[in-house]
Amino acid sequence: MTTPSEPGDARPDPTLDAIMGERRHLINLAYRLLGTLADAEDVVQETYARWYAMSPEEQRAIDSPGAWLTTVASRICLDVLGSARARRERYVGEWIPEPLPDRTEWTCGRPGGDPADRVTLDESVNMAFLVVLESMTPAERVAFILHDVFRYSFPEVAEIVGRSPAACRQLASSARRRVRDAQAPATSTARRAGVVRDFKQAWEAKDIDALIGLLDPGATVVADGGGLVSALLRPIEGPEQIARYAMTMADMASDLTILERTVNGQPGLVAQRNGVVDAVMAFEVADDRIIRIWTVRNPEKLRPWTAER
Secondary structure (H helix, E strand, C coil): CCCCCECCECCCCHHHHHHHCCHHHHHHHHHHHHCCHHHHHHHHHHHHHHHHCCCHHHHHCCCCHHHHHHHHHHHHHHHHHHHHHHHHHHCCCCCCCCCCECHHHCCCCCCCCCHHHCCCCCHHHCHHHHHHHCCCCHHHHHHHHHHHHCCCCHHHHHHHHCCCHHHHHHHHHHHHHHHHHHCCCCCCHHHHHHHHHHHHHHHHHCCHHHHHHHEEEEEEEEEECCCCCCCCCCCEECHHHHHHHHHHHHHHCCCEEEEEEEECCEEEEEEEECCEEEEEEEEEEECCEEEEEEEECCHHHCHHHHCCC
16 A cells, blocks of 8 residues: 655555554454454454544654554453453353464455455464453453463553553463463374364264264363354253264254364364355364364354355
């Protein structure tokens, strides 16, 4: 993008390039803080609106535009997180963070999508991690993500969240304990993929014994339909109950095609009906057994999977 610095002068504005170059960082930050791409996009849009609402003189007075944008976006996220709890109480059924596809399948409503809108898929966006973040207070979540994921110093975090560096250190430490307590034993990507593939094959074969054998005794299934499509309103626990539910779904939806896909950087499954994505499933695997399955059917959370190419 370019803006004329003088009448008839179409030279690129380096400040504008630098400002727009922050977009991907802001999307990545806001998605981790809020758990949905739609909310992250809204936050980034509002952040840029506040930047462009300032006069050129006010903009030039800011030593680090990138730091200013991060501060504003983080504070907006804090406000959104504060109101999100009330919205979640009114949400129909269980709320699951929005699942994201592998970057090669990212659509965002147009062929190939916009690289600036893609979230970097690392361990800080796997579904298990995002679900733990949901258990944190807004201040814990912001302090932890800024410091532990994006490597901001505690004085920088304190400036953003409006608390002392010592308080931010304590917030991040509390959040870190939550993550550590919820963390499953490490399992290689190849082993996780193998377990998910075995689950897919057992489900397609309607082999209930094989399904039960792949599920941990404490396994849980959580589904999110958002009140827009049918889905479990409460989690299902236990291998037998989960396997029976899977069999019921297989009988009711014989036209489903199950595909192996990367979901938030981890092996997962996608269910298609007549070529259209109907559900996205993320898995947590430990010791070659499935601990949790998160199934998202809410169509508002499937945009990156369903937008036409």
